[in-house]
Amino acid sequence: MISRNLFSCSNFFITMLVVFSITILASFVLCQIIVDESVLVDDWLDQNELGEYKQLFREHGISTLSGCGTPDQLDRLPELPAAEEKRLRRAAQVLQQRLVLRQWLSTHKLQHVYTKLLSLDVTSLEDVYWLEDTTARHVLDPKDFGSWSAARHSLPTGKEALQTLKMELWSTVVKNSKHQDAWTWGGMLIVSVSVCGLVTLAAMTQPSLAPEAKHSLLQYVTGKYLHPPSCRVEWGWEEPQVVGETMCFTVLCYQRNGQPYPICDTDELAVSISHGTRKVQAVIELGCGDPAQANVARVQFTVRTAGVYLISVTIGGAGVCDSPYRKWFVAGRVEARRSRVRRPLAALVWTARSPRALHIHPRDRYDNPAPAPPQPHAGFSIKINTLTGELDEKLSSSAVFQYDSVNQRVTMTLCFPNAGVYKAAIYYEDVLLHNGQFDCIVLTPSDAATVQRNLSSRRHNITFEARLLSPGRPRRVLCCLNPKQLIVKDYMFKFIPKRITSFRLCPSTKLIMEPAGGAAGGAAEGGGEVCVEDGVQEAVRLQCAQRDLLAACFTHLLLDNCGGEDSFKNKQEFFYSEMRKAHSKHPHDKLSLRVTRADLIRSSLKATKHFTVADWCKNFDVSFQGEQGVDWGGVRREWFTQVCAQLFDARRALFVPFSDAPAALVHPNPARPPHLKLKHFEFAGKMVGKCLYESALGGSYRQLVRARLTRSFRAQLIGLRVHYKYFEQDDPELYLSKIKYILETDLDAAEPELELYFVEEEYDGAGQLVNTCELVPDGARTRVRNSTKLQYLDLVAQRRLAARTRAETDAFLRGLTLLVPDNLLAIFDENELELLVCGTGEACAADWRAHALVCGAGRDWERLVGWFWAALSNFSTEERARLLQFTTGCSQLPPGGFQELNPRFQLSPAPTSGALPTAHTCFNQLCLPHYDSYEQLVRALLWAINEGGEGFGMI
Secondary structure, three states: OHHHHHHHHHHHHHHHHHHHHHHHHHHHHHHHHHHHHHHHHHHHHHHOOOHHHHHHHHHOOOOOHHHHOOHHHHOOOOOOOHHHHHHHHHHHHHHHHHHHHHHHHHHOOOHHHHHHHHHOOOOOHHHHHHOOHHHHHOOOOHHHHHHHHHHHHOOOOOHHHHHHHHHHHHHHHHHHHHHHHHHHHHHHHHHHHHHHHHHHHHHHHOOOOOOOOOOOHHHHHHOOOEOHHHOEEEEOOOOOEEOOOEEEEEEEOEEOOOOEOOOOHHHOEEEEEEEOOEEEOEEEEEOOOOHHHOOEEEEEEEOOOOEEEEEEEEEOOEEOOOOOEEEEEEOOOOOOOOOEEEOOOOOEEEEOOOOEEEEEEOEOOOOOEOOOOOOHHHOEEEEEEEOOOOEOHHHHHOOEEEEEOOOOEEEEEEOOOOOEEEEEEEEEOOEEEEEEEEEEEEEOHHHHHHHHHHHHOOOOOEEEEEEEEEOOOOEEEEEEEOOOEEEEEEEEOOOEEEEEEEEEOOOOOEEEEEOHHHOOOOOOOOOEEEEEEOOOOOOEEEEEOOHHHHHHHHHHHHHHHHOOOOOHHHHHHHHHHHHHHHOOOOOOOEEEEEEOOOOHHHHHHHHOOOOOHHHHOOEEEEEEOOOOOOOOOHHHHHHHHHHHHHHOOHHHOOEEEOOOOOOOOEEEOOOOOOOOOHHHHHHHHHHHHHHHHHHHHOHHHOOOOOOOEOHHHHHHHOOOOOOHHHHHHHOHHHHHHHHHHHHHOOHHHOOHHHOOEOEEEEEOOOOOEEEEEEOOOOHHHOEOOOOOHHHHHHHHHHHHHHHHHHHHHHHHHHHHOOOOOHHHHOOOOHHHHHHHHHOOOOOOHHHHHHOOEEOOOOHHHHHHHHHHHHHHHHOOHHHHHHHHHHHHOOOOOOOOHHHHOOOOOEEEEEEEEOOOOEEEOOOOEEEEEEOOOHHHHHHHHHHHHHHOOOOOOOO
8 A cells, every 4th residue: 555655656746747847848938939029029129219118018918020010009009209109100110011021922932032122122012013023033043033023913003902912911910920829828828727737736735936926826726816807897977977077986906706905006007098099098096095995996087078988997907897888978068158150250141031040059168069958049149239339129039049959059040120230149148159249231132132243243343432531531432342352442533543552351351330420320221431451551441321232242252262160170171172173274193303302402493493383283203313212102292391391491591580599480581691592482482382282182192381480470471460469479589678678668757878769770690780770750869658669669570570571571472372372371360370381280298298397386286287287188189289389389399399399398387366377488388377176277278279379478
């Protein structure tokens, strides 16, 4: 019996030794496979200068080359700085092309020639297509050349067919990678089962593993360790939930045996909340100081967009019970200041005794379509006043409001019984809607027919007789309307018309109507006074018997020029539509353009010197001299990017800033070097016009101009008059040293040595006086007083910002209007023009936060700063661009991002509470008042950047 036991024990130990040896050998082989794949990923990251992200890739389970080349896998990574994200995506695209090439070679049993092809810079199927047989014959072995040539000629010639083949090959690459993983992890499963047997046996005799192990063997056996599938989530709300509230849910953590587990930072609890492609930042708090609640994690977040959200909760990379979850959020109550009336940006023209419908789009405070109350008339109302300000209660109460649940809008129907001019205002719960105030020009049926005949006739001018009240002496004049301008003409010798002034038909030209003599009389007959002003020239006051017909024709023509509503999106769509319509007769055919990279501007100018409008409308097929490549769109985009970058680079001296700051805004250089001529500015205008035309075509043709242009220069492009407030953004140094001083100084009580006169002195780079210019006649002896200092500052602005660069600006406009009609540019303001030309930019929240300068201290301030960064990360791209524009005066960043922004972005506390944020563009500074909640901060920020972006902060 004893010998039998000894024999059994010896067999047992021998068996254990054999199993243990086989397990170790299999584990070594399988781990070597995994290690080799991980080494390849690490080598790929090092080759692309991304080695610092090795640990990040491991934490998110990206351990294969196919995973590195899959965009969906890279989307799992947290947000990286814009430059790093761009470099990572470019490297992943190149890797995908190489893996597809290797798979294609493998299908034709030519995988052994892969390295030889790389020596010829053949890294994609496109390169294979363009590789000549004569070149390949010298590199490939003769036995392989026949198979290579047959395989190459079997490639599809069409772009779509080639793309389909690439997608099939990439699918095979991913599938093979998954099969390899399945075999690898299957083997690991077998090894794991063997190891578990050994571990279970060892657990009976060994109390624990090595001290550095995460769990003891006994914990594995008894289940005393954190088990994510056993964890669950408890929601603190019922669906559907209204957007905008701070939502909170708890994660209850448990061990494998069902006992509570005290969660800590090392357990890697992660929460991902997404709505489509947009992510929501969440705040995670572990425990609450109560030992009984040590297994509880609280998650807080705020959503602003209604819809279905995907919430994923993971612990150590493994999902908790039932994760991910889908939660539904709906819009909040109607907010008057966010709701809009769908109407033209000018007055509305009605016909008496004919009902007309207006559509109102209810929105909540976060611009979600909000459901109207069951009875819309209980919330919405309209007040209609005459020109004298008298409320017409009967007319106001006749409006009918109905809710359209399908289109989520309210329809207001109104009928004016009598002709005249009225002022209307639409309210919701006694609060004025965002664009709810407008004028109503009501015509008789005969007058309405006359207006339609005037607009449909082929005559270029619609004329009205009027009486000029100001400026100058009162006299009889003629008002001529055409699709582009309103011209006021005088009569010489009582029958020869002579132009007095003209106004462009654009949103900046306003018609302010008043009754004749300040009384209501005359309105019924269609007569009265009208004031025409555009903010550029002196206003003109007219008295016209057919004032209402004049205003109605002006409104219809302005509507045709602007395309309807006054939102930027609507203006942009109308602009693109009119651009395509204006050049519809010019085909977008290929046009070869050969340039030299080393001398890009000169060679591009020479190549396009004799181009006509039809040539500029063609699709440029760009090639760089001395470089091989086929332009499938990438070379053209590179040419656009490089040319625009060099044209607006301050180091090239064509456009320069007012100061030496590297991030300063640029404007035309009036003191340019001799080799730079006006034709260079005209070429710059043509390039911007070409980019706008390509963007109008949409799709892959879209081109943006990465330029930080001054606001005063953009204002001149759309025909606005510059004024002294532009100095704060365009020339902060002059604003702080002179403009601000004059505004705050009592010039009437100034000392004699501080006397200021209507002259402008110009200095060179060494500080020497080179020129003195009188701003008004006899300006050297006309002293600036408190009553005239605003006039003086405006004259200084017109001299420095406009007059000195008039020739350069006109040359730029000549090139720009070659492709873009000037009446189309006039529908935008300065900030909207920048968004149209330059786009919204790439204001990365991580880069923004990394290079921001935060001033202030205290627990409340730290909480407010945390709210600000959370709000910024949840903003859309356009909202970030508008916030950047609100703070720095420009929606574009320097090429290096926030790191090159000078001065740095500053976040400072304001000595107020609950007010709107203020910005000082001189210092790139945003001042945040105290807010009681995160929602209040978000609401104030959105209000400031959307409604208060036109102002200038002053210290």
